[in-house]
Amino acid sequence: MIGPGLVSVTGETHRKQRKMLTPVFSAKHLCTVVPNFYRVTNKLVQAISSRVPAHTVGTDIDVLGWMRRAALELIGQAGIGYSFDPLTEDVPDAYAEAIKYFAPVATSPGMLLLRQAALYLEHLGPAWLRHWVIERLPVPSVRRLIHITDVLHERSVEIFRAKRTAVEAGNDTDAKDIMGILLWENMKVSPGEDRLPEDQLIGQMSTIIFAVMDTTSNAMARTLQFLAAHPDVQMKLWREIIDVKTGGNHLDYDQLHALPYLDASLRVIFRHPPAPLSARQALKDTVLPLSDPIRTTDGTLLHELALPHGTNILVSNLACNRNEALWGADAHQWKPERWLAPLPATVETAAIPGVYSNLMMFMGGARSCIGFMFSQLEMKVILSKMIANFTFTLSDKPMIWNFAGISYPTVSTESTKPELWLKVKKLHEG
Numbered sequence: 469m470i471g472p473g474l475v476s477v478t479g480e481t482h483r484k485q486r487k488m489l490t491p492v493f494s495a496k497h498l499c500t501v502v503p504n505f506y507r508v509t510n511k512l513v514q515a516i517s518s519r520v521p522a523h524t525v526g527t528d529i530d531v532l533g534w535m536r537r538a539a540l541e542l543i544g545q546a547g548i549g550y551s552f553d554p555l556t557e558d559v560p561d562a563y564a565e566a567i568k569y570f571a572p573v574a575t576s577p578g579m580l581l582l583r584q585a586a587l588y589l590e591h592l593g594p595a596w597l598r599h600w601v602i603e604r605l606p607v608p609s610v611r612r613l614i615h616i617t618d619v620l621h622e623r624s625v626e627i628f629r630a631k632r633t634a635v636e637a638g639n640d641t642d643a644k645d646i647m648g649i650l651l652w653e654n655m656k657v658s659p660g661e662d663r664l665p666e667d668q669l670i671g672q673m674s675t676i677i678f679a680v681m682d683t684t685s686n687a688m689a690r691t692l693q694f695l696a697a698h699p700d701v702q703m704k705l706w707r708e709i710i711d712v713k714t715g716g717n718h719l720d721y722d723q724l725h726a727l728p729y730l731d732a733s734l735r736v737i738f739r740h741p742p743a744p745l746s747a748r749q750a751l752k753d754t755v756l757p758l759s760d761p762i763r764t765t766d767g768t769l770l771h772e773l774a775l776p777h778g779t780n781i782l783v784s785n786l787a788c789n790r791n792e793a794l795w796g797a798d799a800h801q802w803k804p805e806r807w808l809a810p811l812p813a814t815v816e817t818a819a820i821p822g823v824y825s826n827l828m829m830f831m832g833g834a835r836s837c838i839g840f841m842f843s844q845l846e847m848k849v850i851l852s853k854m855i856a857n858f859t860f861t862l863s864d865k866p867m868i869w870n871f872a873g874i875s876y877p878t879v880s881t882e883s884t885k886p887e888l889w890l891k892v893k894k895l896h897e898g
């Protein structure tokens with residue numbers, strides 16, 4: 469659907485792509501993108517400020533809408549060196565609209581048939597032929613998805629060509645964005661080795677944008693919802709942020725990571741993962757040990773499960789993050805303080821295989837989230853600026869969190885439109 473990028477390729481192709489992309493997601497590189505993050509976040513603050521009249525008790529704002537716009541612009545600037553949205557006008561960008569509906573449409577019930585057929589269609593000639601066949605399916609959600617993926621693909625190709633021309637002409641030698649660096653590094657590799665072909669480079673663009681957008685913006689919206697519901701936490705966080713003396717400068721990479729309450733507030737949300745499930749398949753016959761035995765319908769007590777080669781497995785990242793046997797009886801409570809004291813011994817000894825902080829939010833192993841440090845940095849910059857400039861309280865509009873491929877909020881169970889409304893008030897004028 470979004471091309472042969474890191475999320476969709478397997479085996480040797482995945483290994484090569486991951487090797488090429490890993491350096492641009494390192495802490496060393498991330499330090500250099502912080503100014504870019506602030507440039508975009510300052511515009512976000514201005515945009516929200518201009519929509520909140522002065523001296524009101526709070527104005528209803530779709531904070532998810534703004535988090536999405538900021539996340540797209542942030543990954544646009546830091547990821548591919550491209551501006552999607554200057555965050556001034558309310559004119560929707562075609563690409564932003566397409567990516568907004570990608571997950572809800574791609575996981576809608578009407579898509580079930582196509583997902584099954586995809587296994588066979590994959591072998592049906594070239595891409596244009598598969599496109600032609602699928603276009604003829606009389607299923608509205610399939611048609612909608614085709615439109616969405618066409619918009620994403622066309623813009624990715626357009627941006628890629630402009631970037632490649634700049635790199636080949638030597639005009640982008642100090643590129644700091646992910647795609648610019650990737651193109652440079654790729655050019656240095658000889659074609660016979662690990663050099664990535666053009667379709668895989670283009671596939672990386674929508675892949676990275678999709679991987680960032682929905683996850684980060686929904687996590688940010690949930691964080692703001694949590695803070696709106698817990699004014700005491702919001703106040704403590706505000707105090708911690710304004711107490712850091714920066715001499716008028718922005719908090720830098722190290723300062724942001726040295727704020728314990730900001731870190732703890734984000735970890736609260738990391739236990740409610742935007743990607744609640746991960747799908748895996750056993751590549752060989754294997755045995756899965758169980759931490760707690762289970763009793764089958766015939767009364768047998770099982771301490772392990774035999775998984776034959778090819779078995780599909782759904783890993784619940786959410787259940788692991790909130791397992792009472794590990795986290796204690798208060799596992800479901802939203803408590804930043806949990807992270808300011810030693811974690812329960814049951815968590816420490818469980819050897820949870822997640823890449824981050826005993827949590828499965830970013831999964832684990834060779835297919836874990838490559839952008840987990842990028843995402844934390846982005847969220848810390850946005851959250852610290854939001855809390856320094858605004859207060860958030862709950863609005864009267866309903867907030868329904870939908871359990872989809874990516875969890876997202878709507879205002880009713882019937883709606884598929886991602887939105888989350890909070891009352892926003894400016895903290896100081898001018």
Ligand code: HEM
Pocket residue numbers: 474475476486675676679680683684687741742743745746747828829830831834835836837838839840842843
């Ligand atoms: C709150 C933010 C984020 C969350 C919760 C999240 C979560 C995840 C999870 C659970 C996976 C594994 C998916 C699976 O195979 O089951 C994943 C993979 C991935 N993520 Fe993230 N992610 C976030 C932000 C980001 C960011 C900011 C980027 C890039 C800038 C990114 C790029 C990727 C990529 C490329 C993969 C595929 C890795 C591979 O298959 O080798 N993610 N993410």
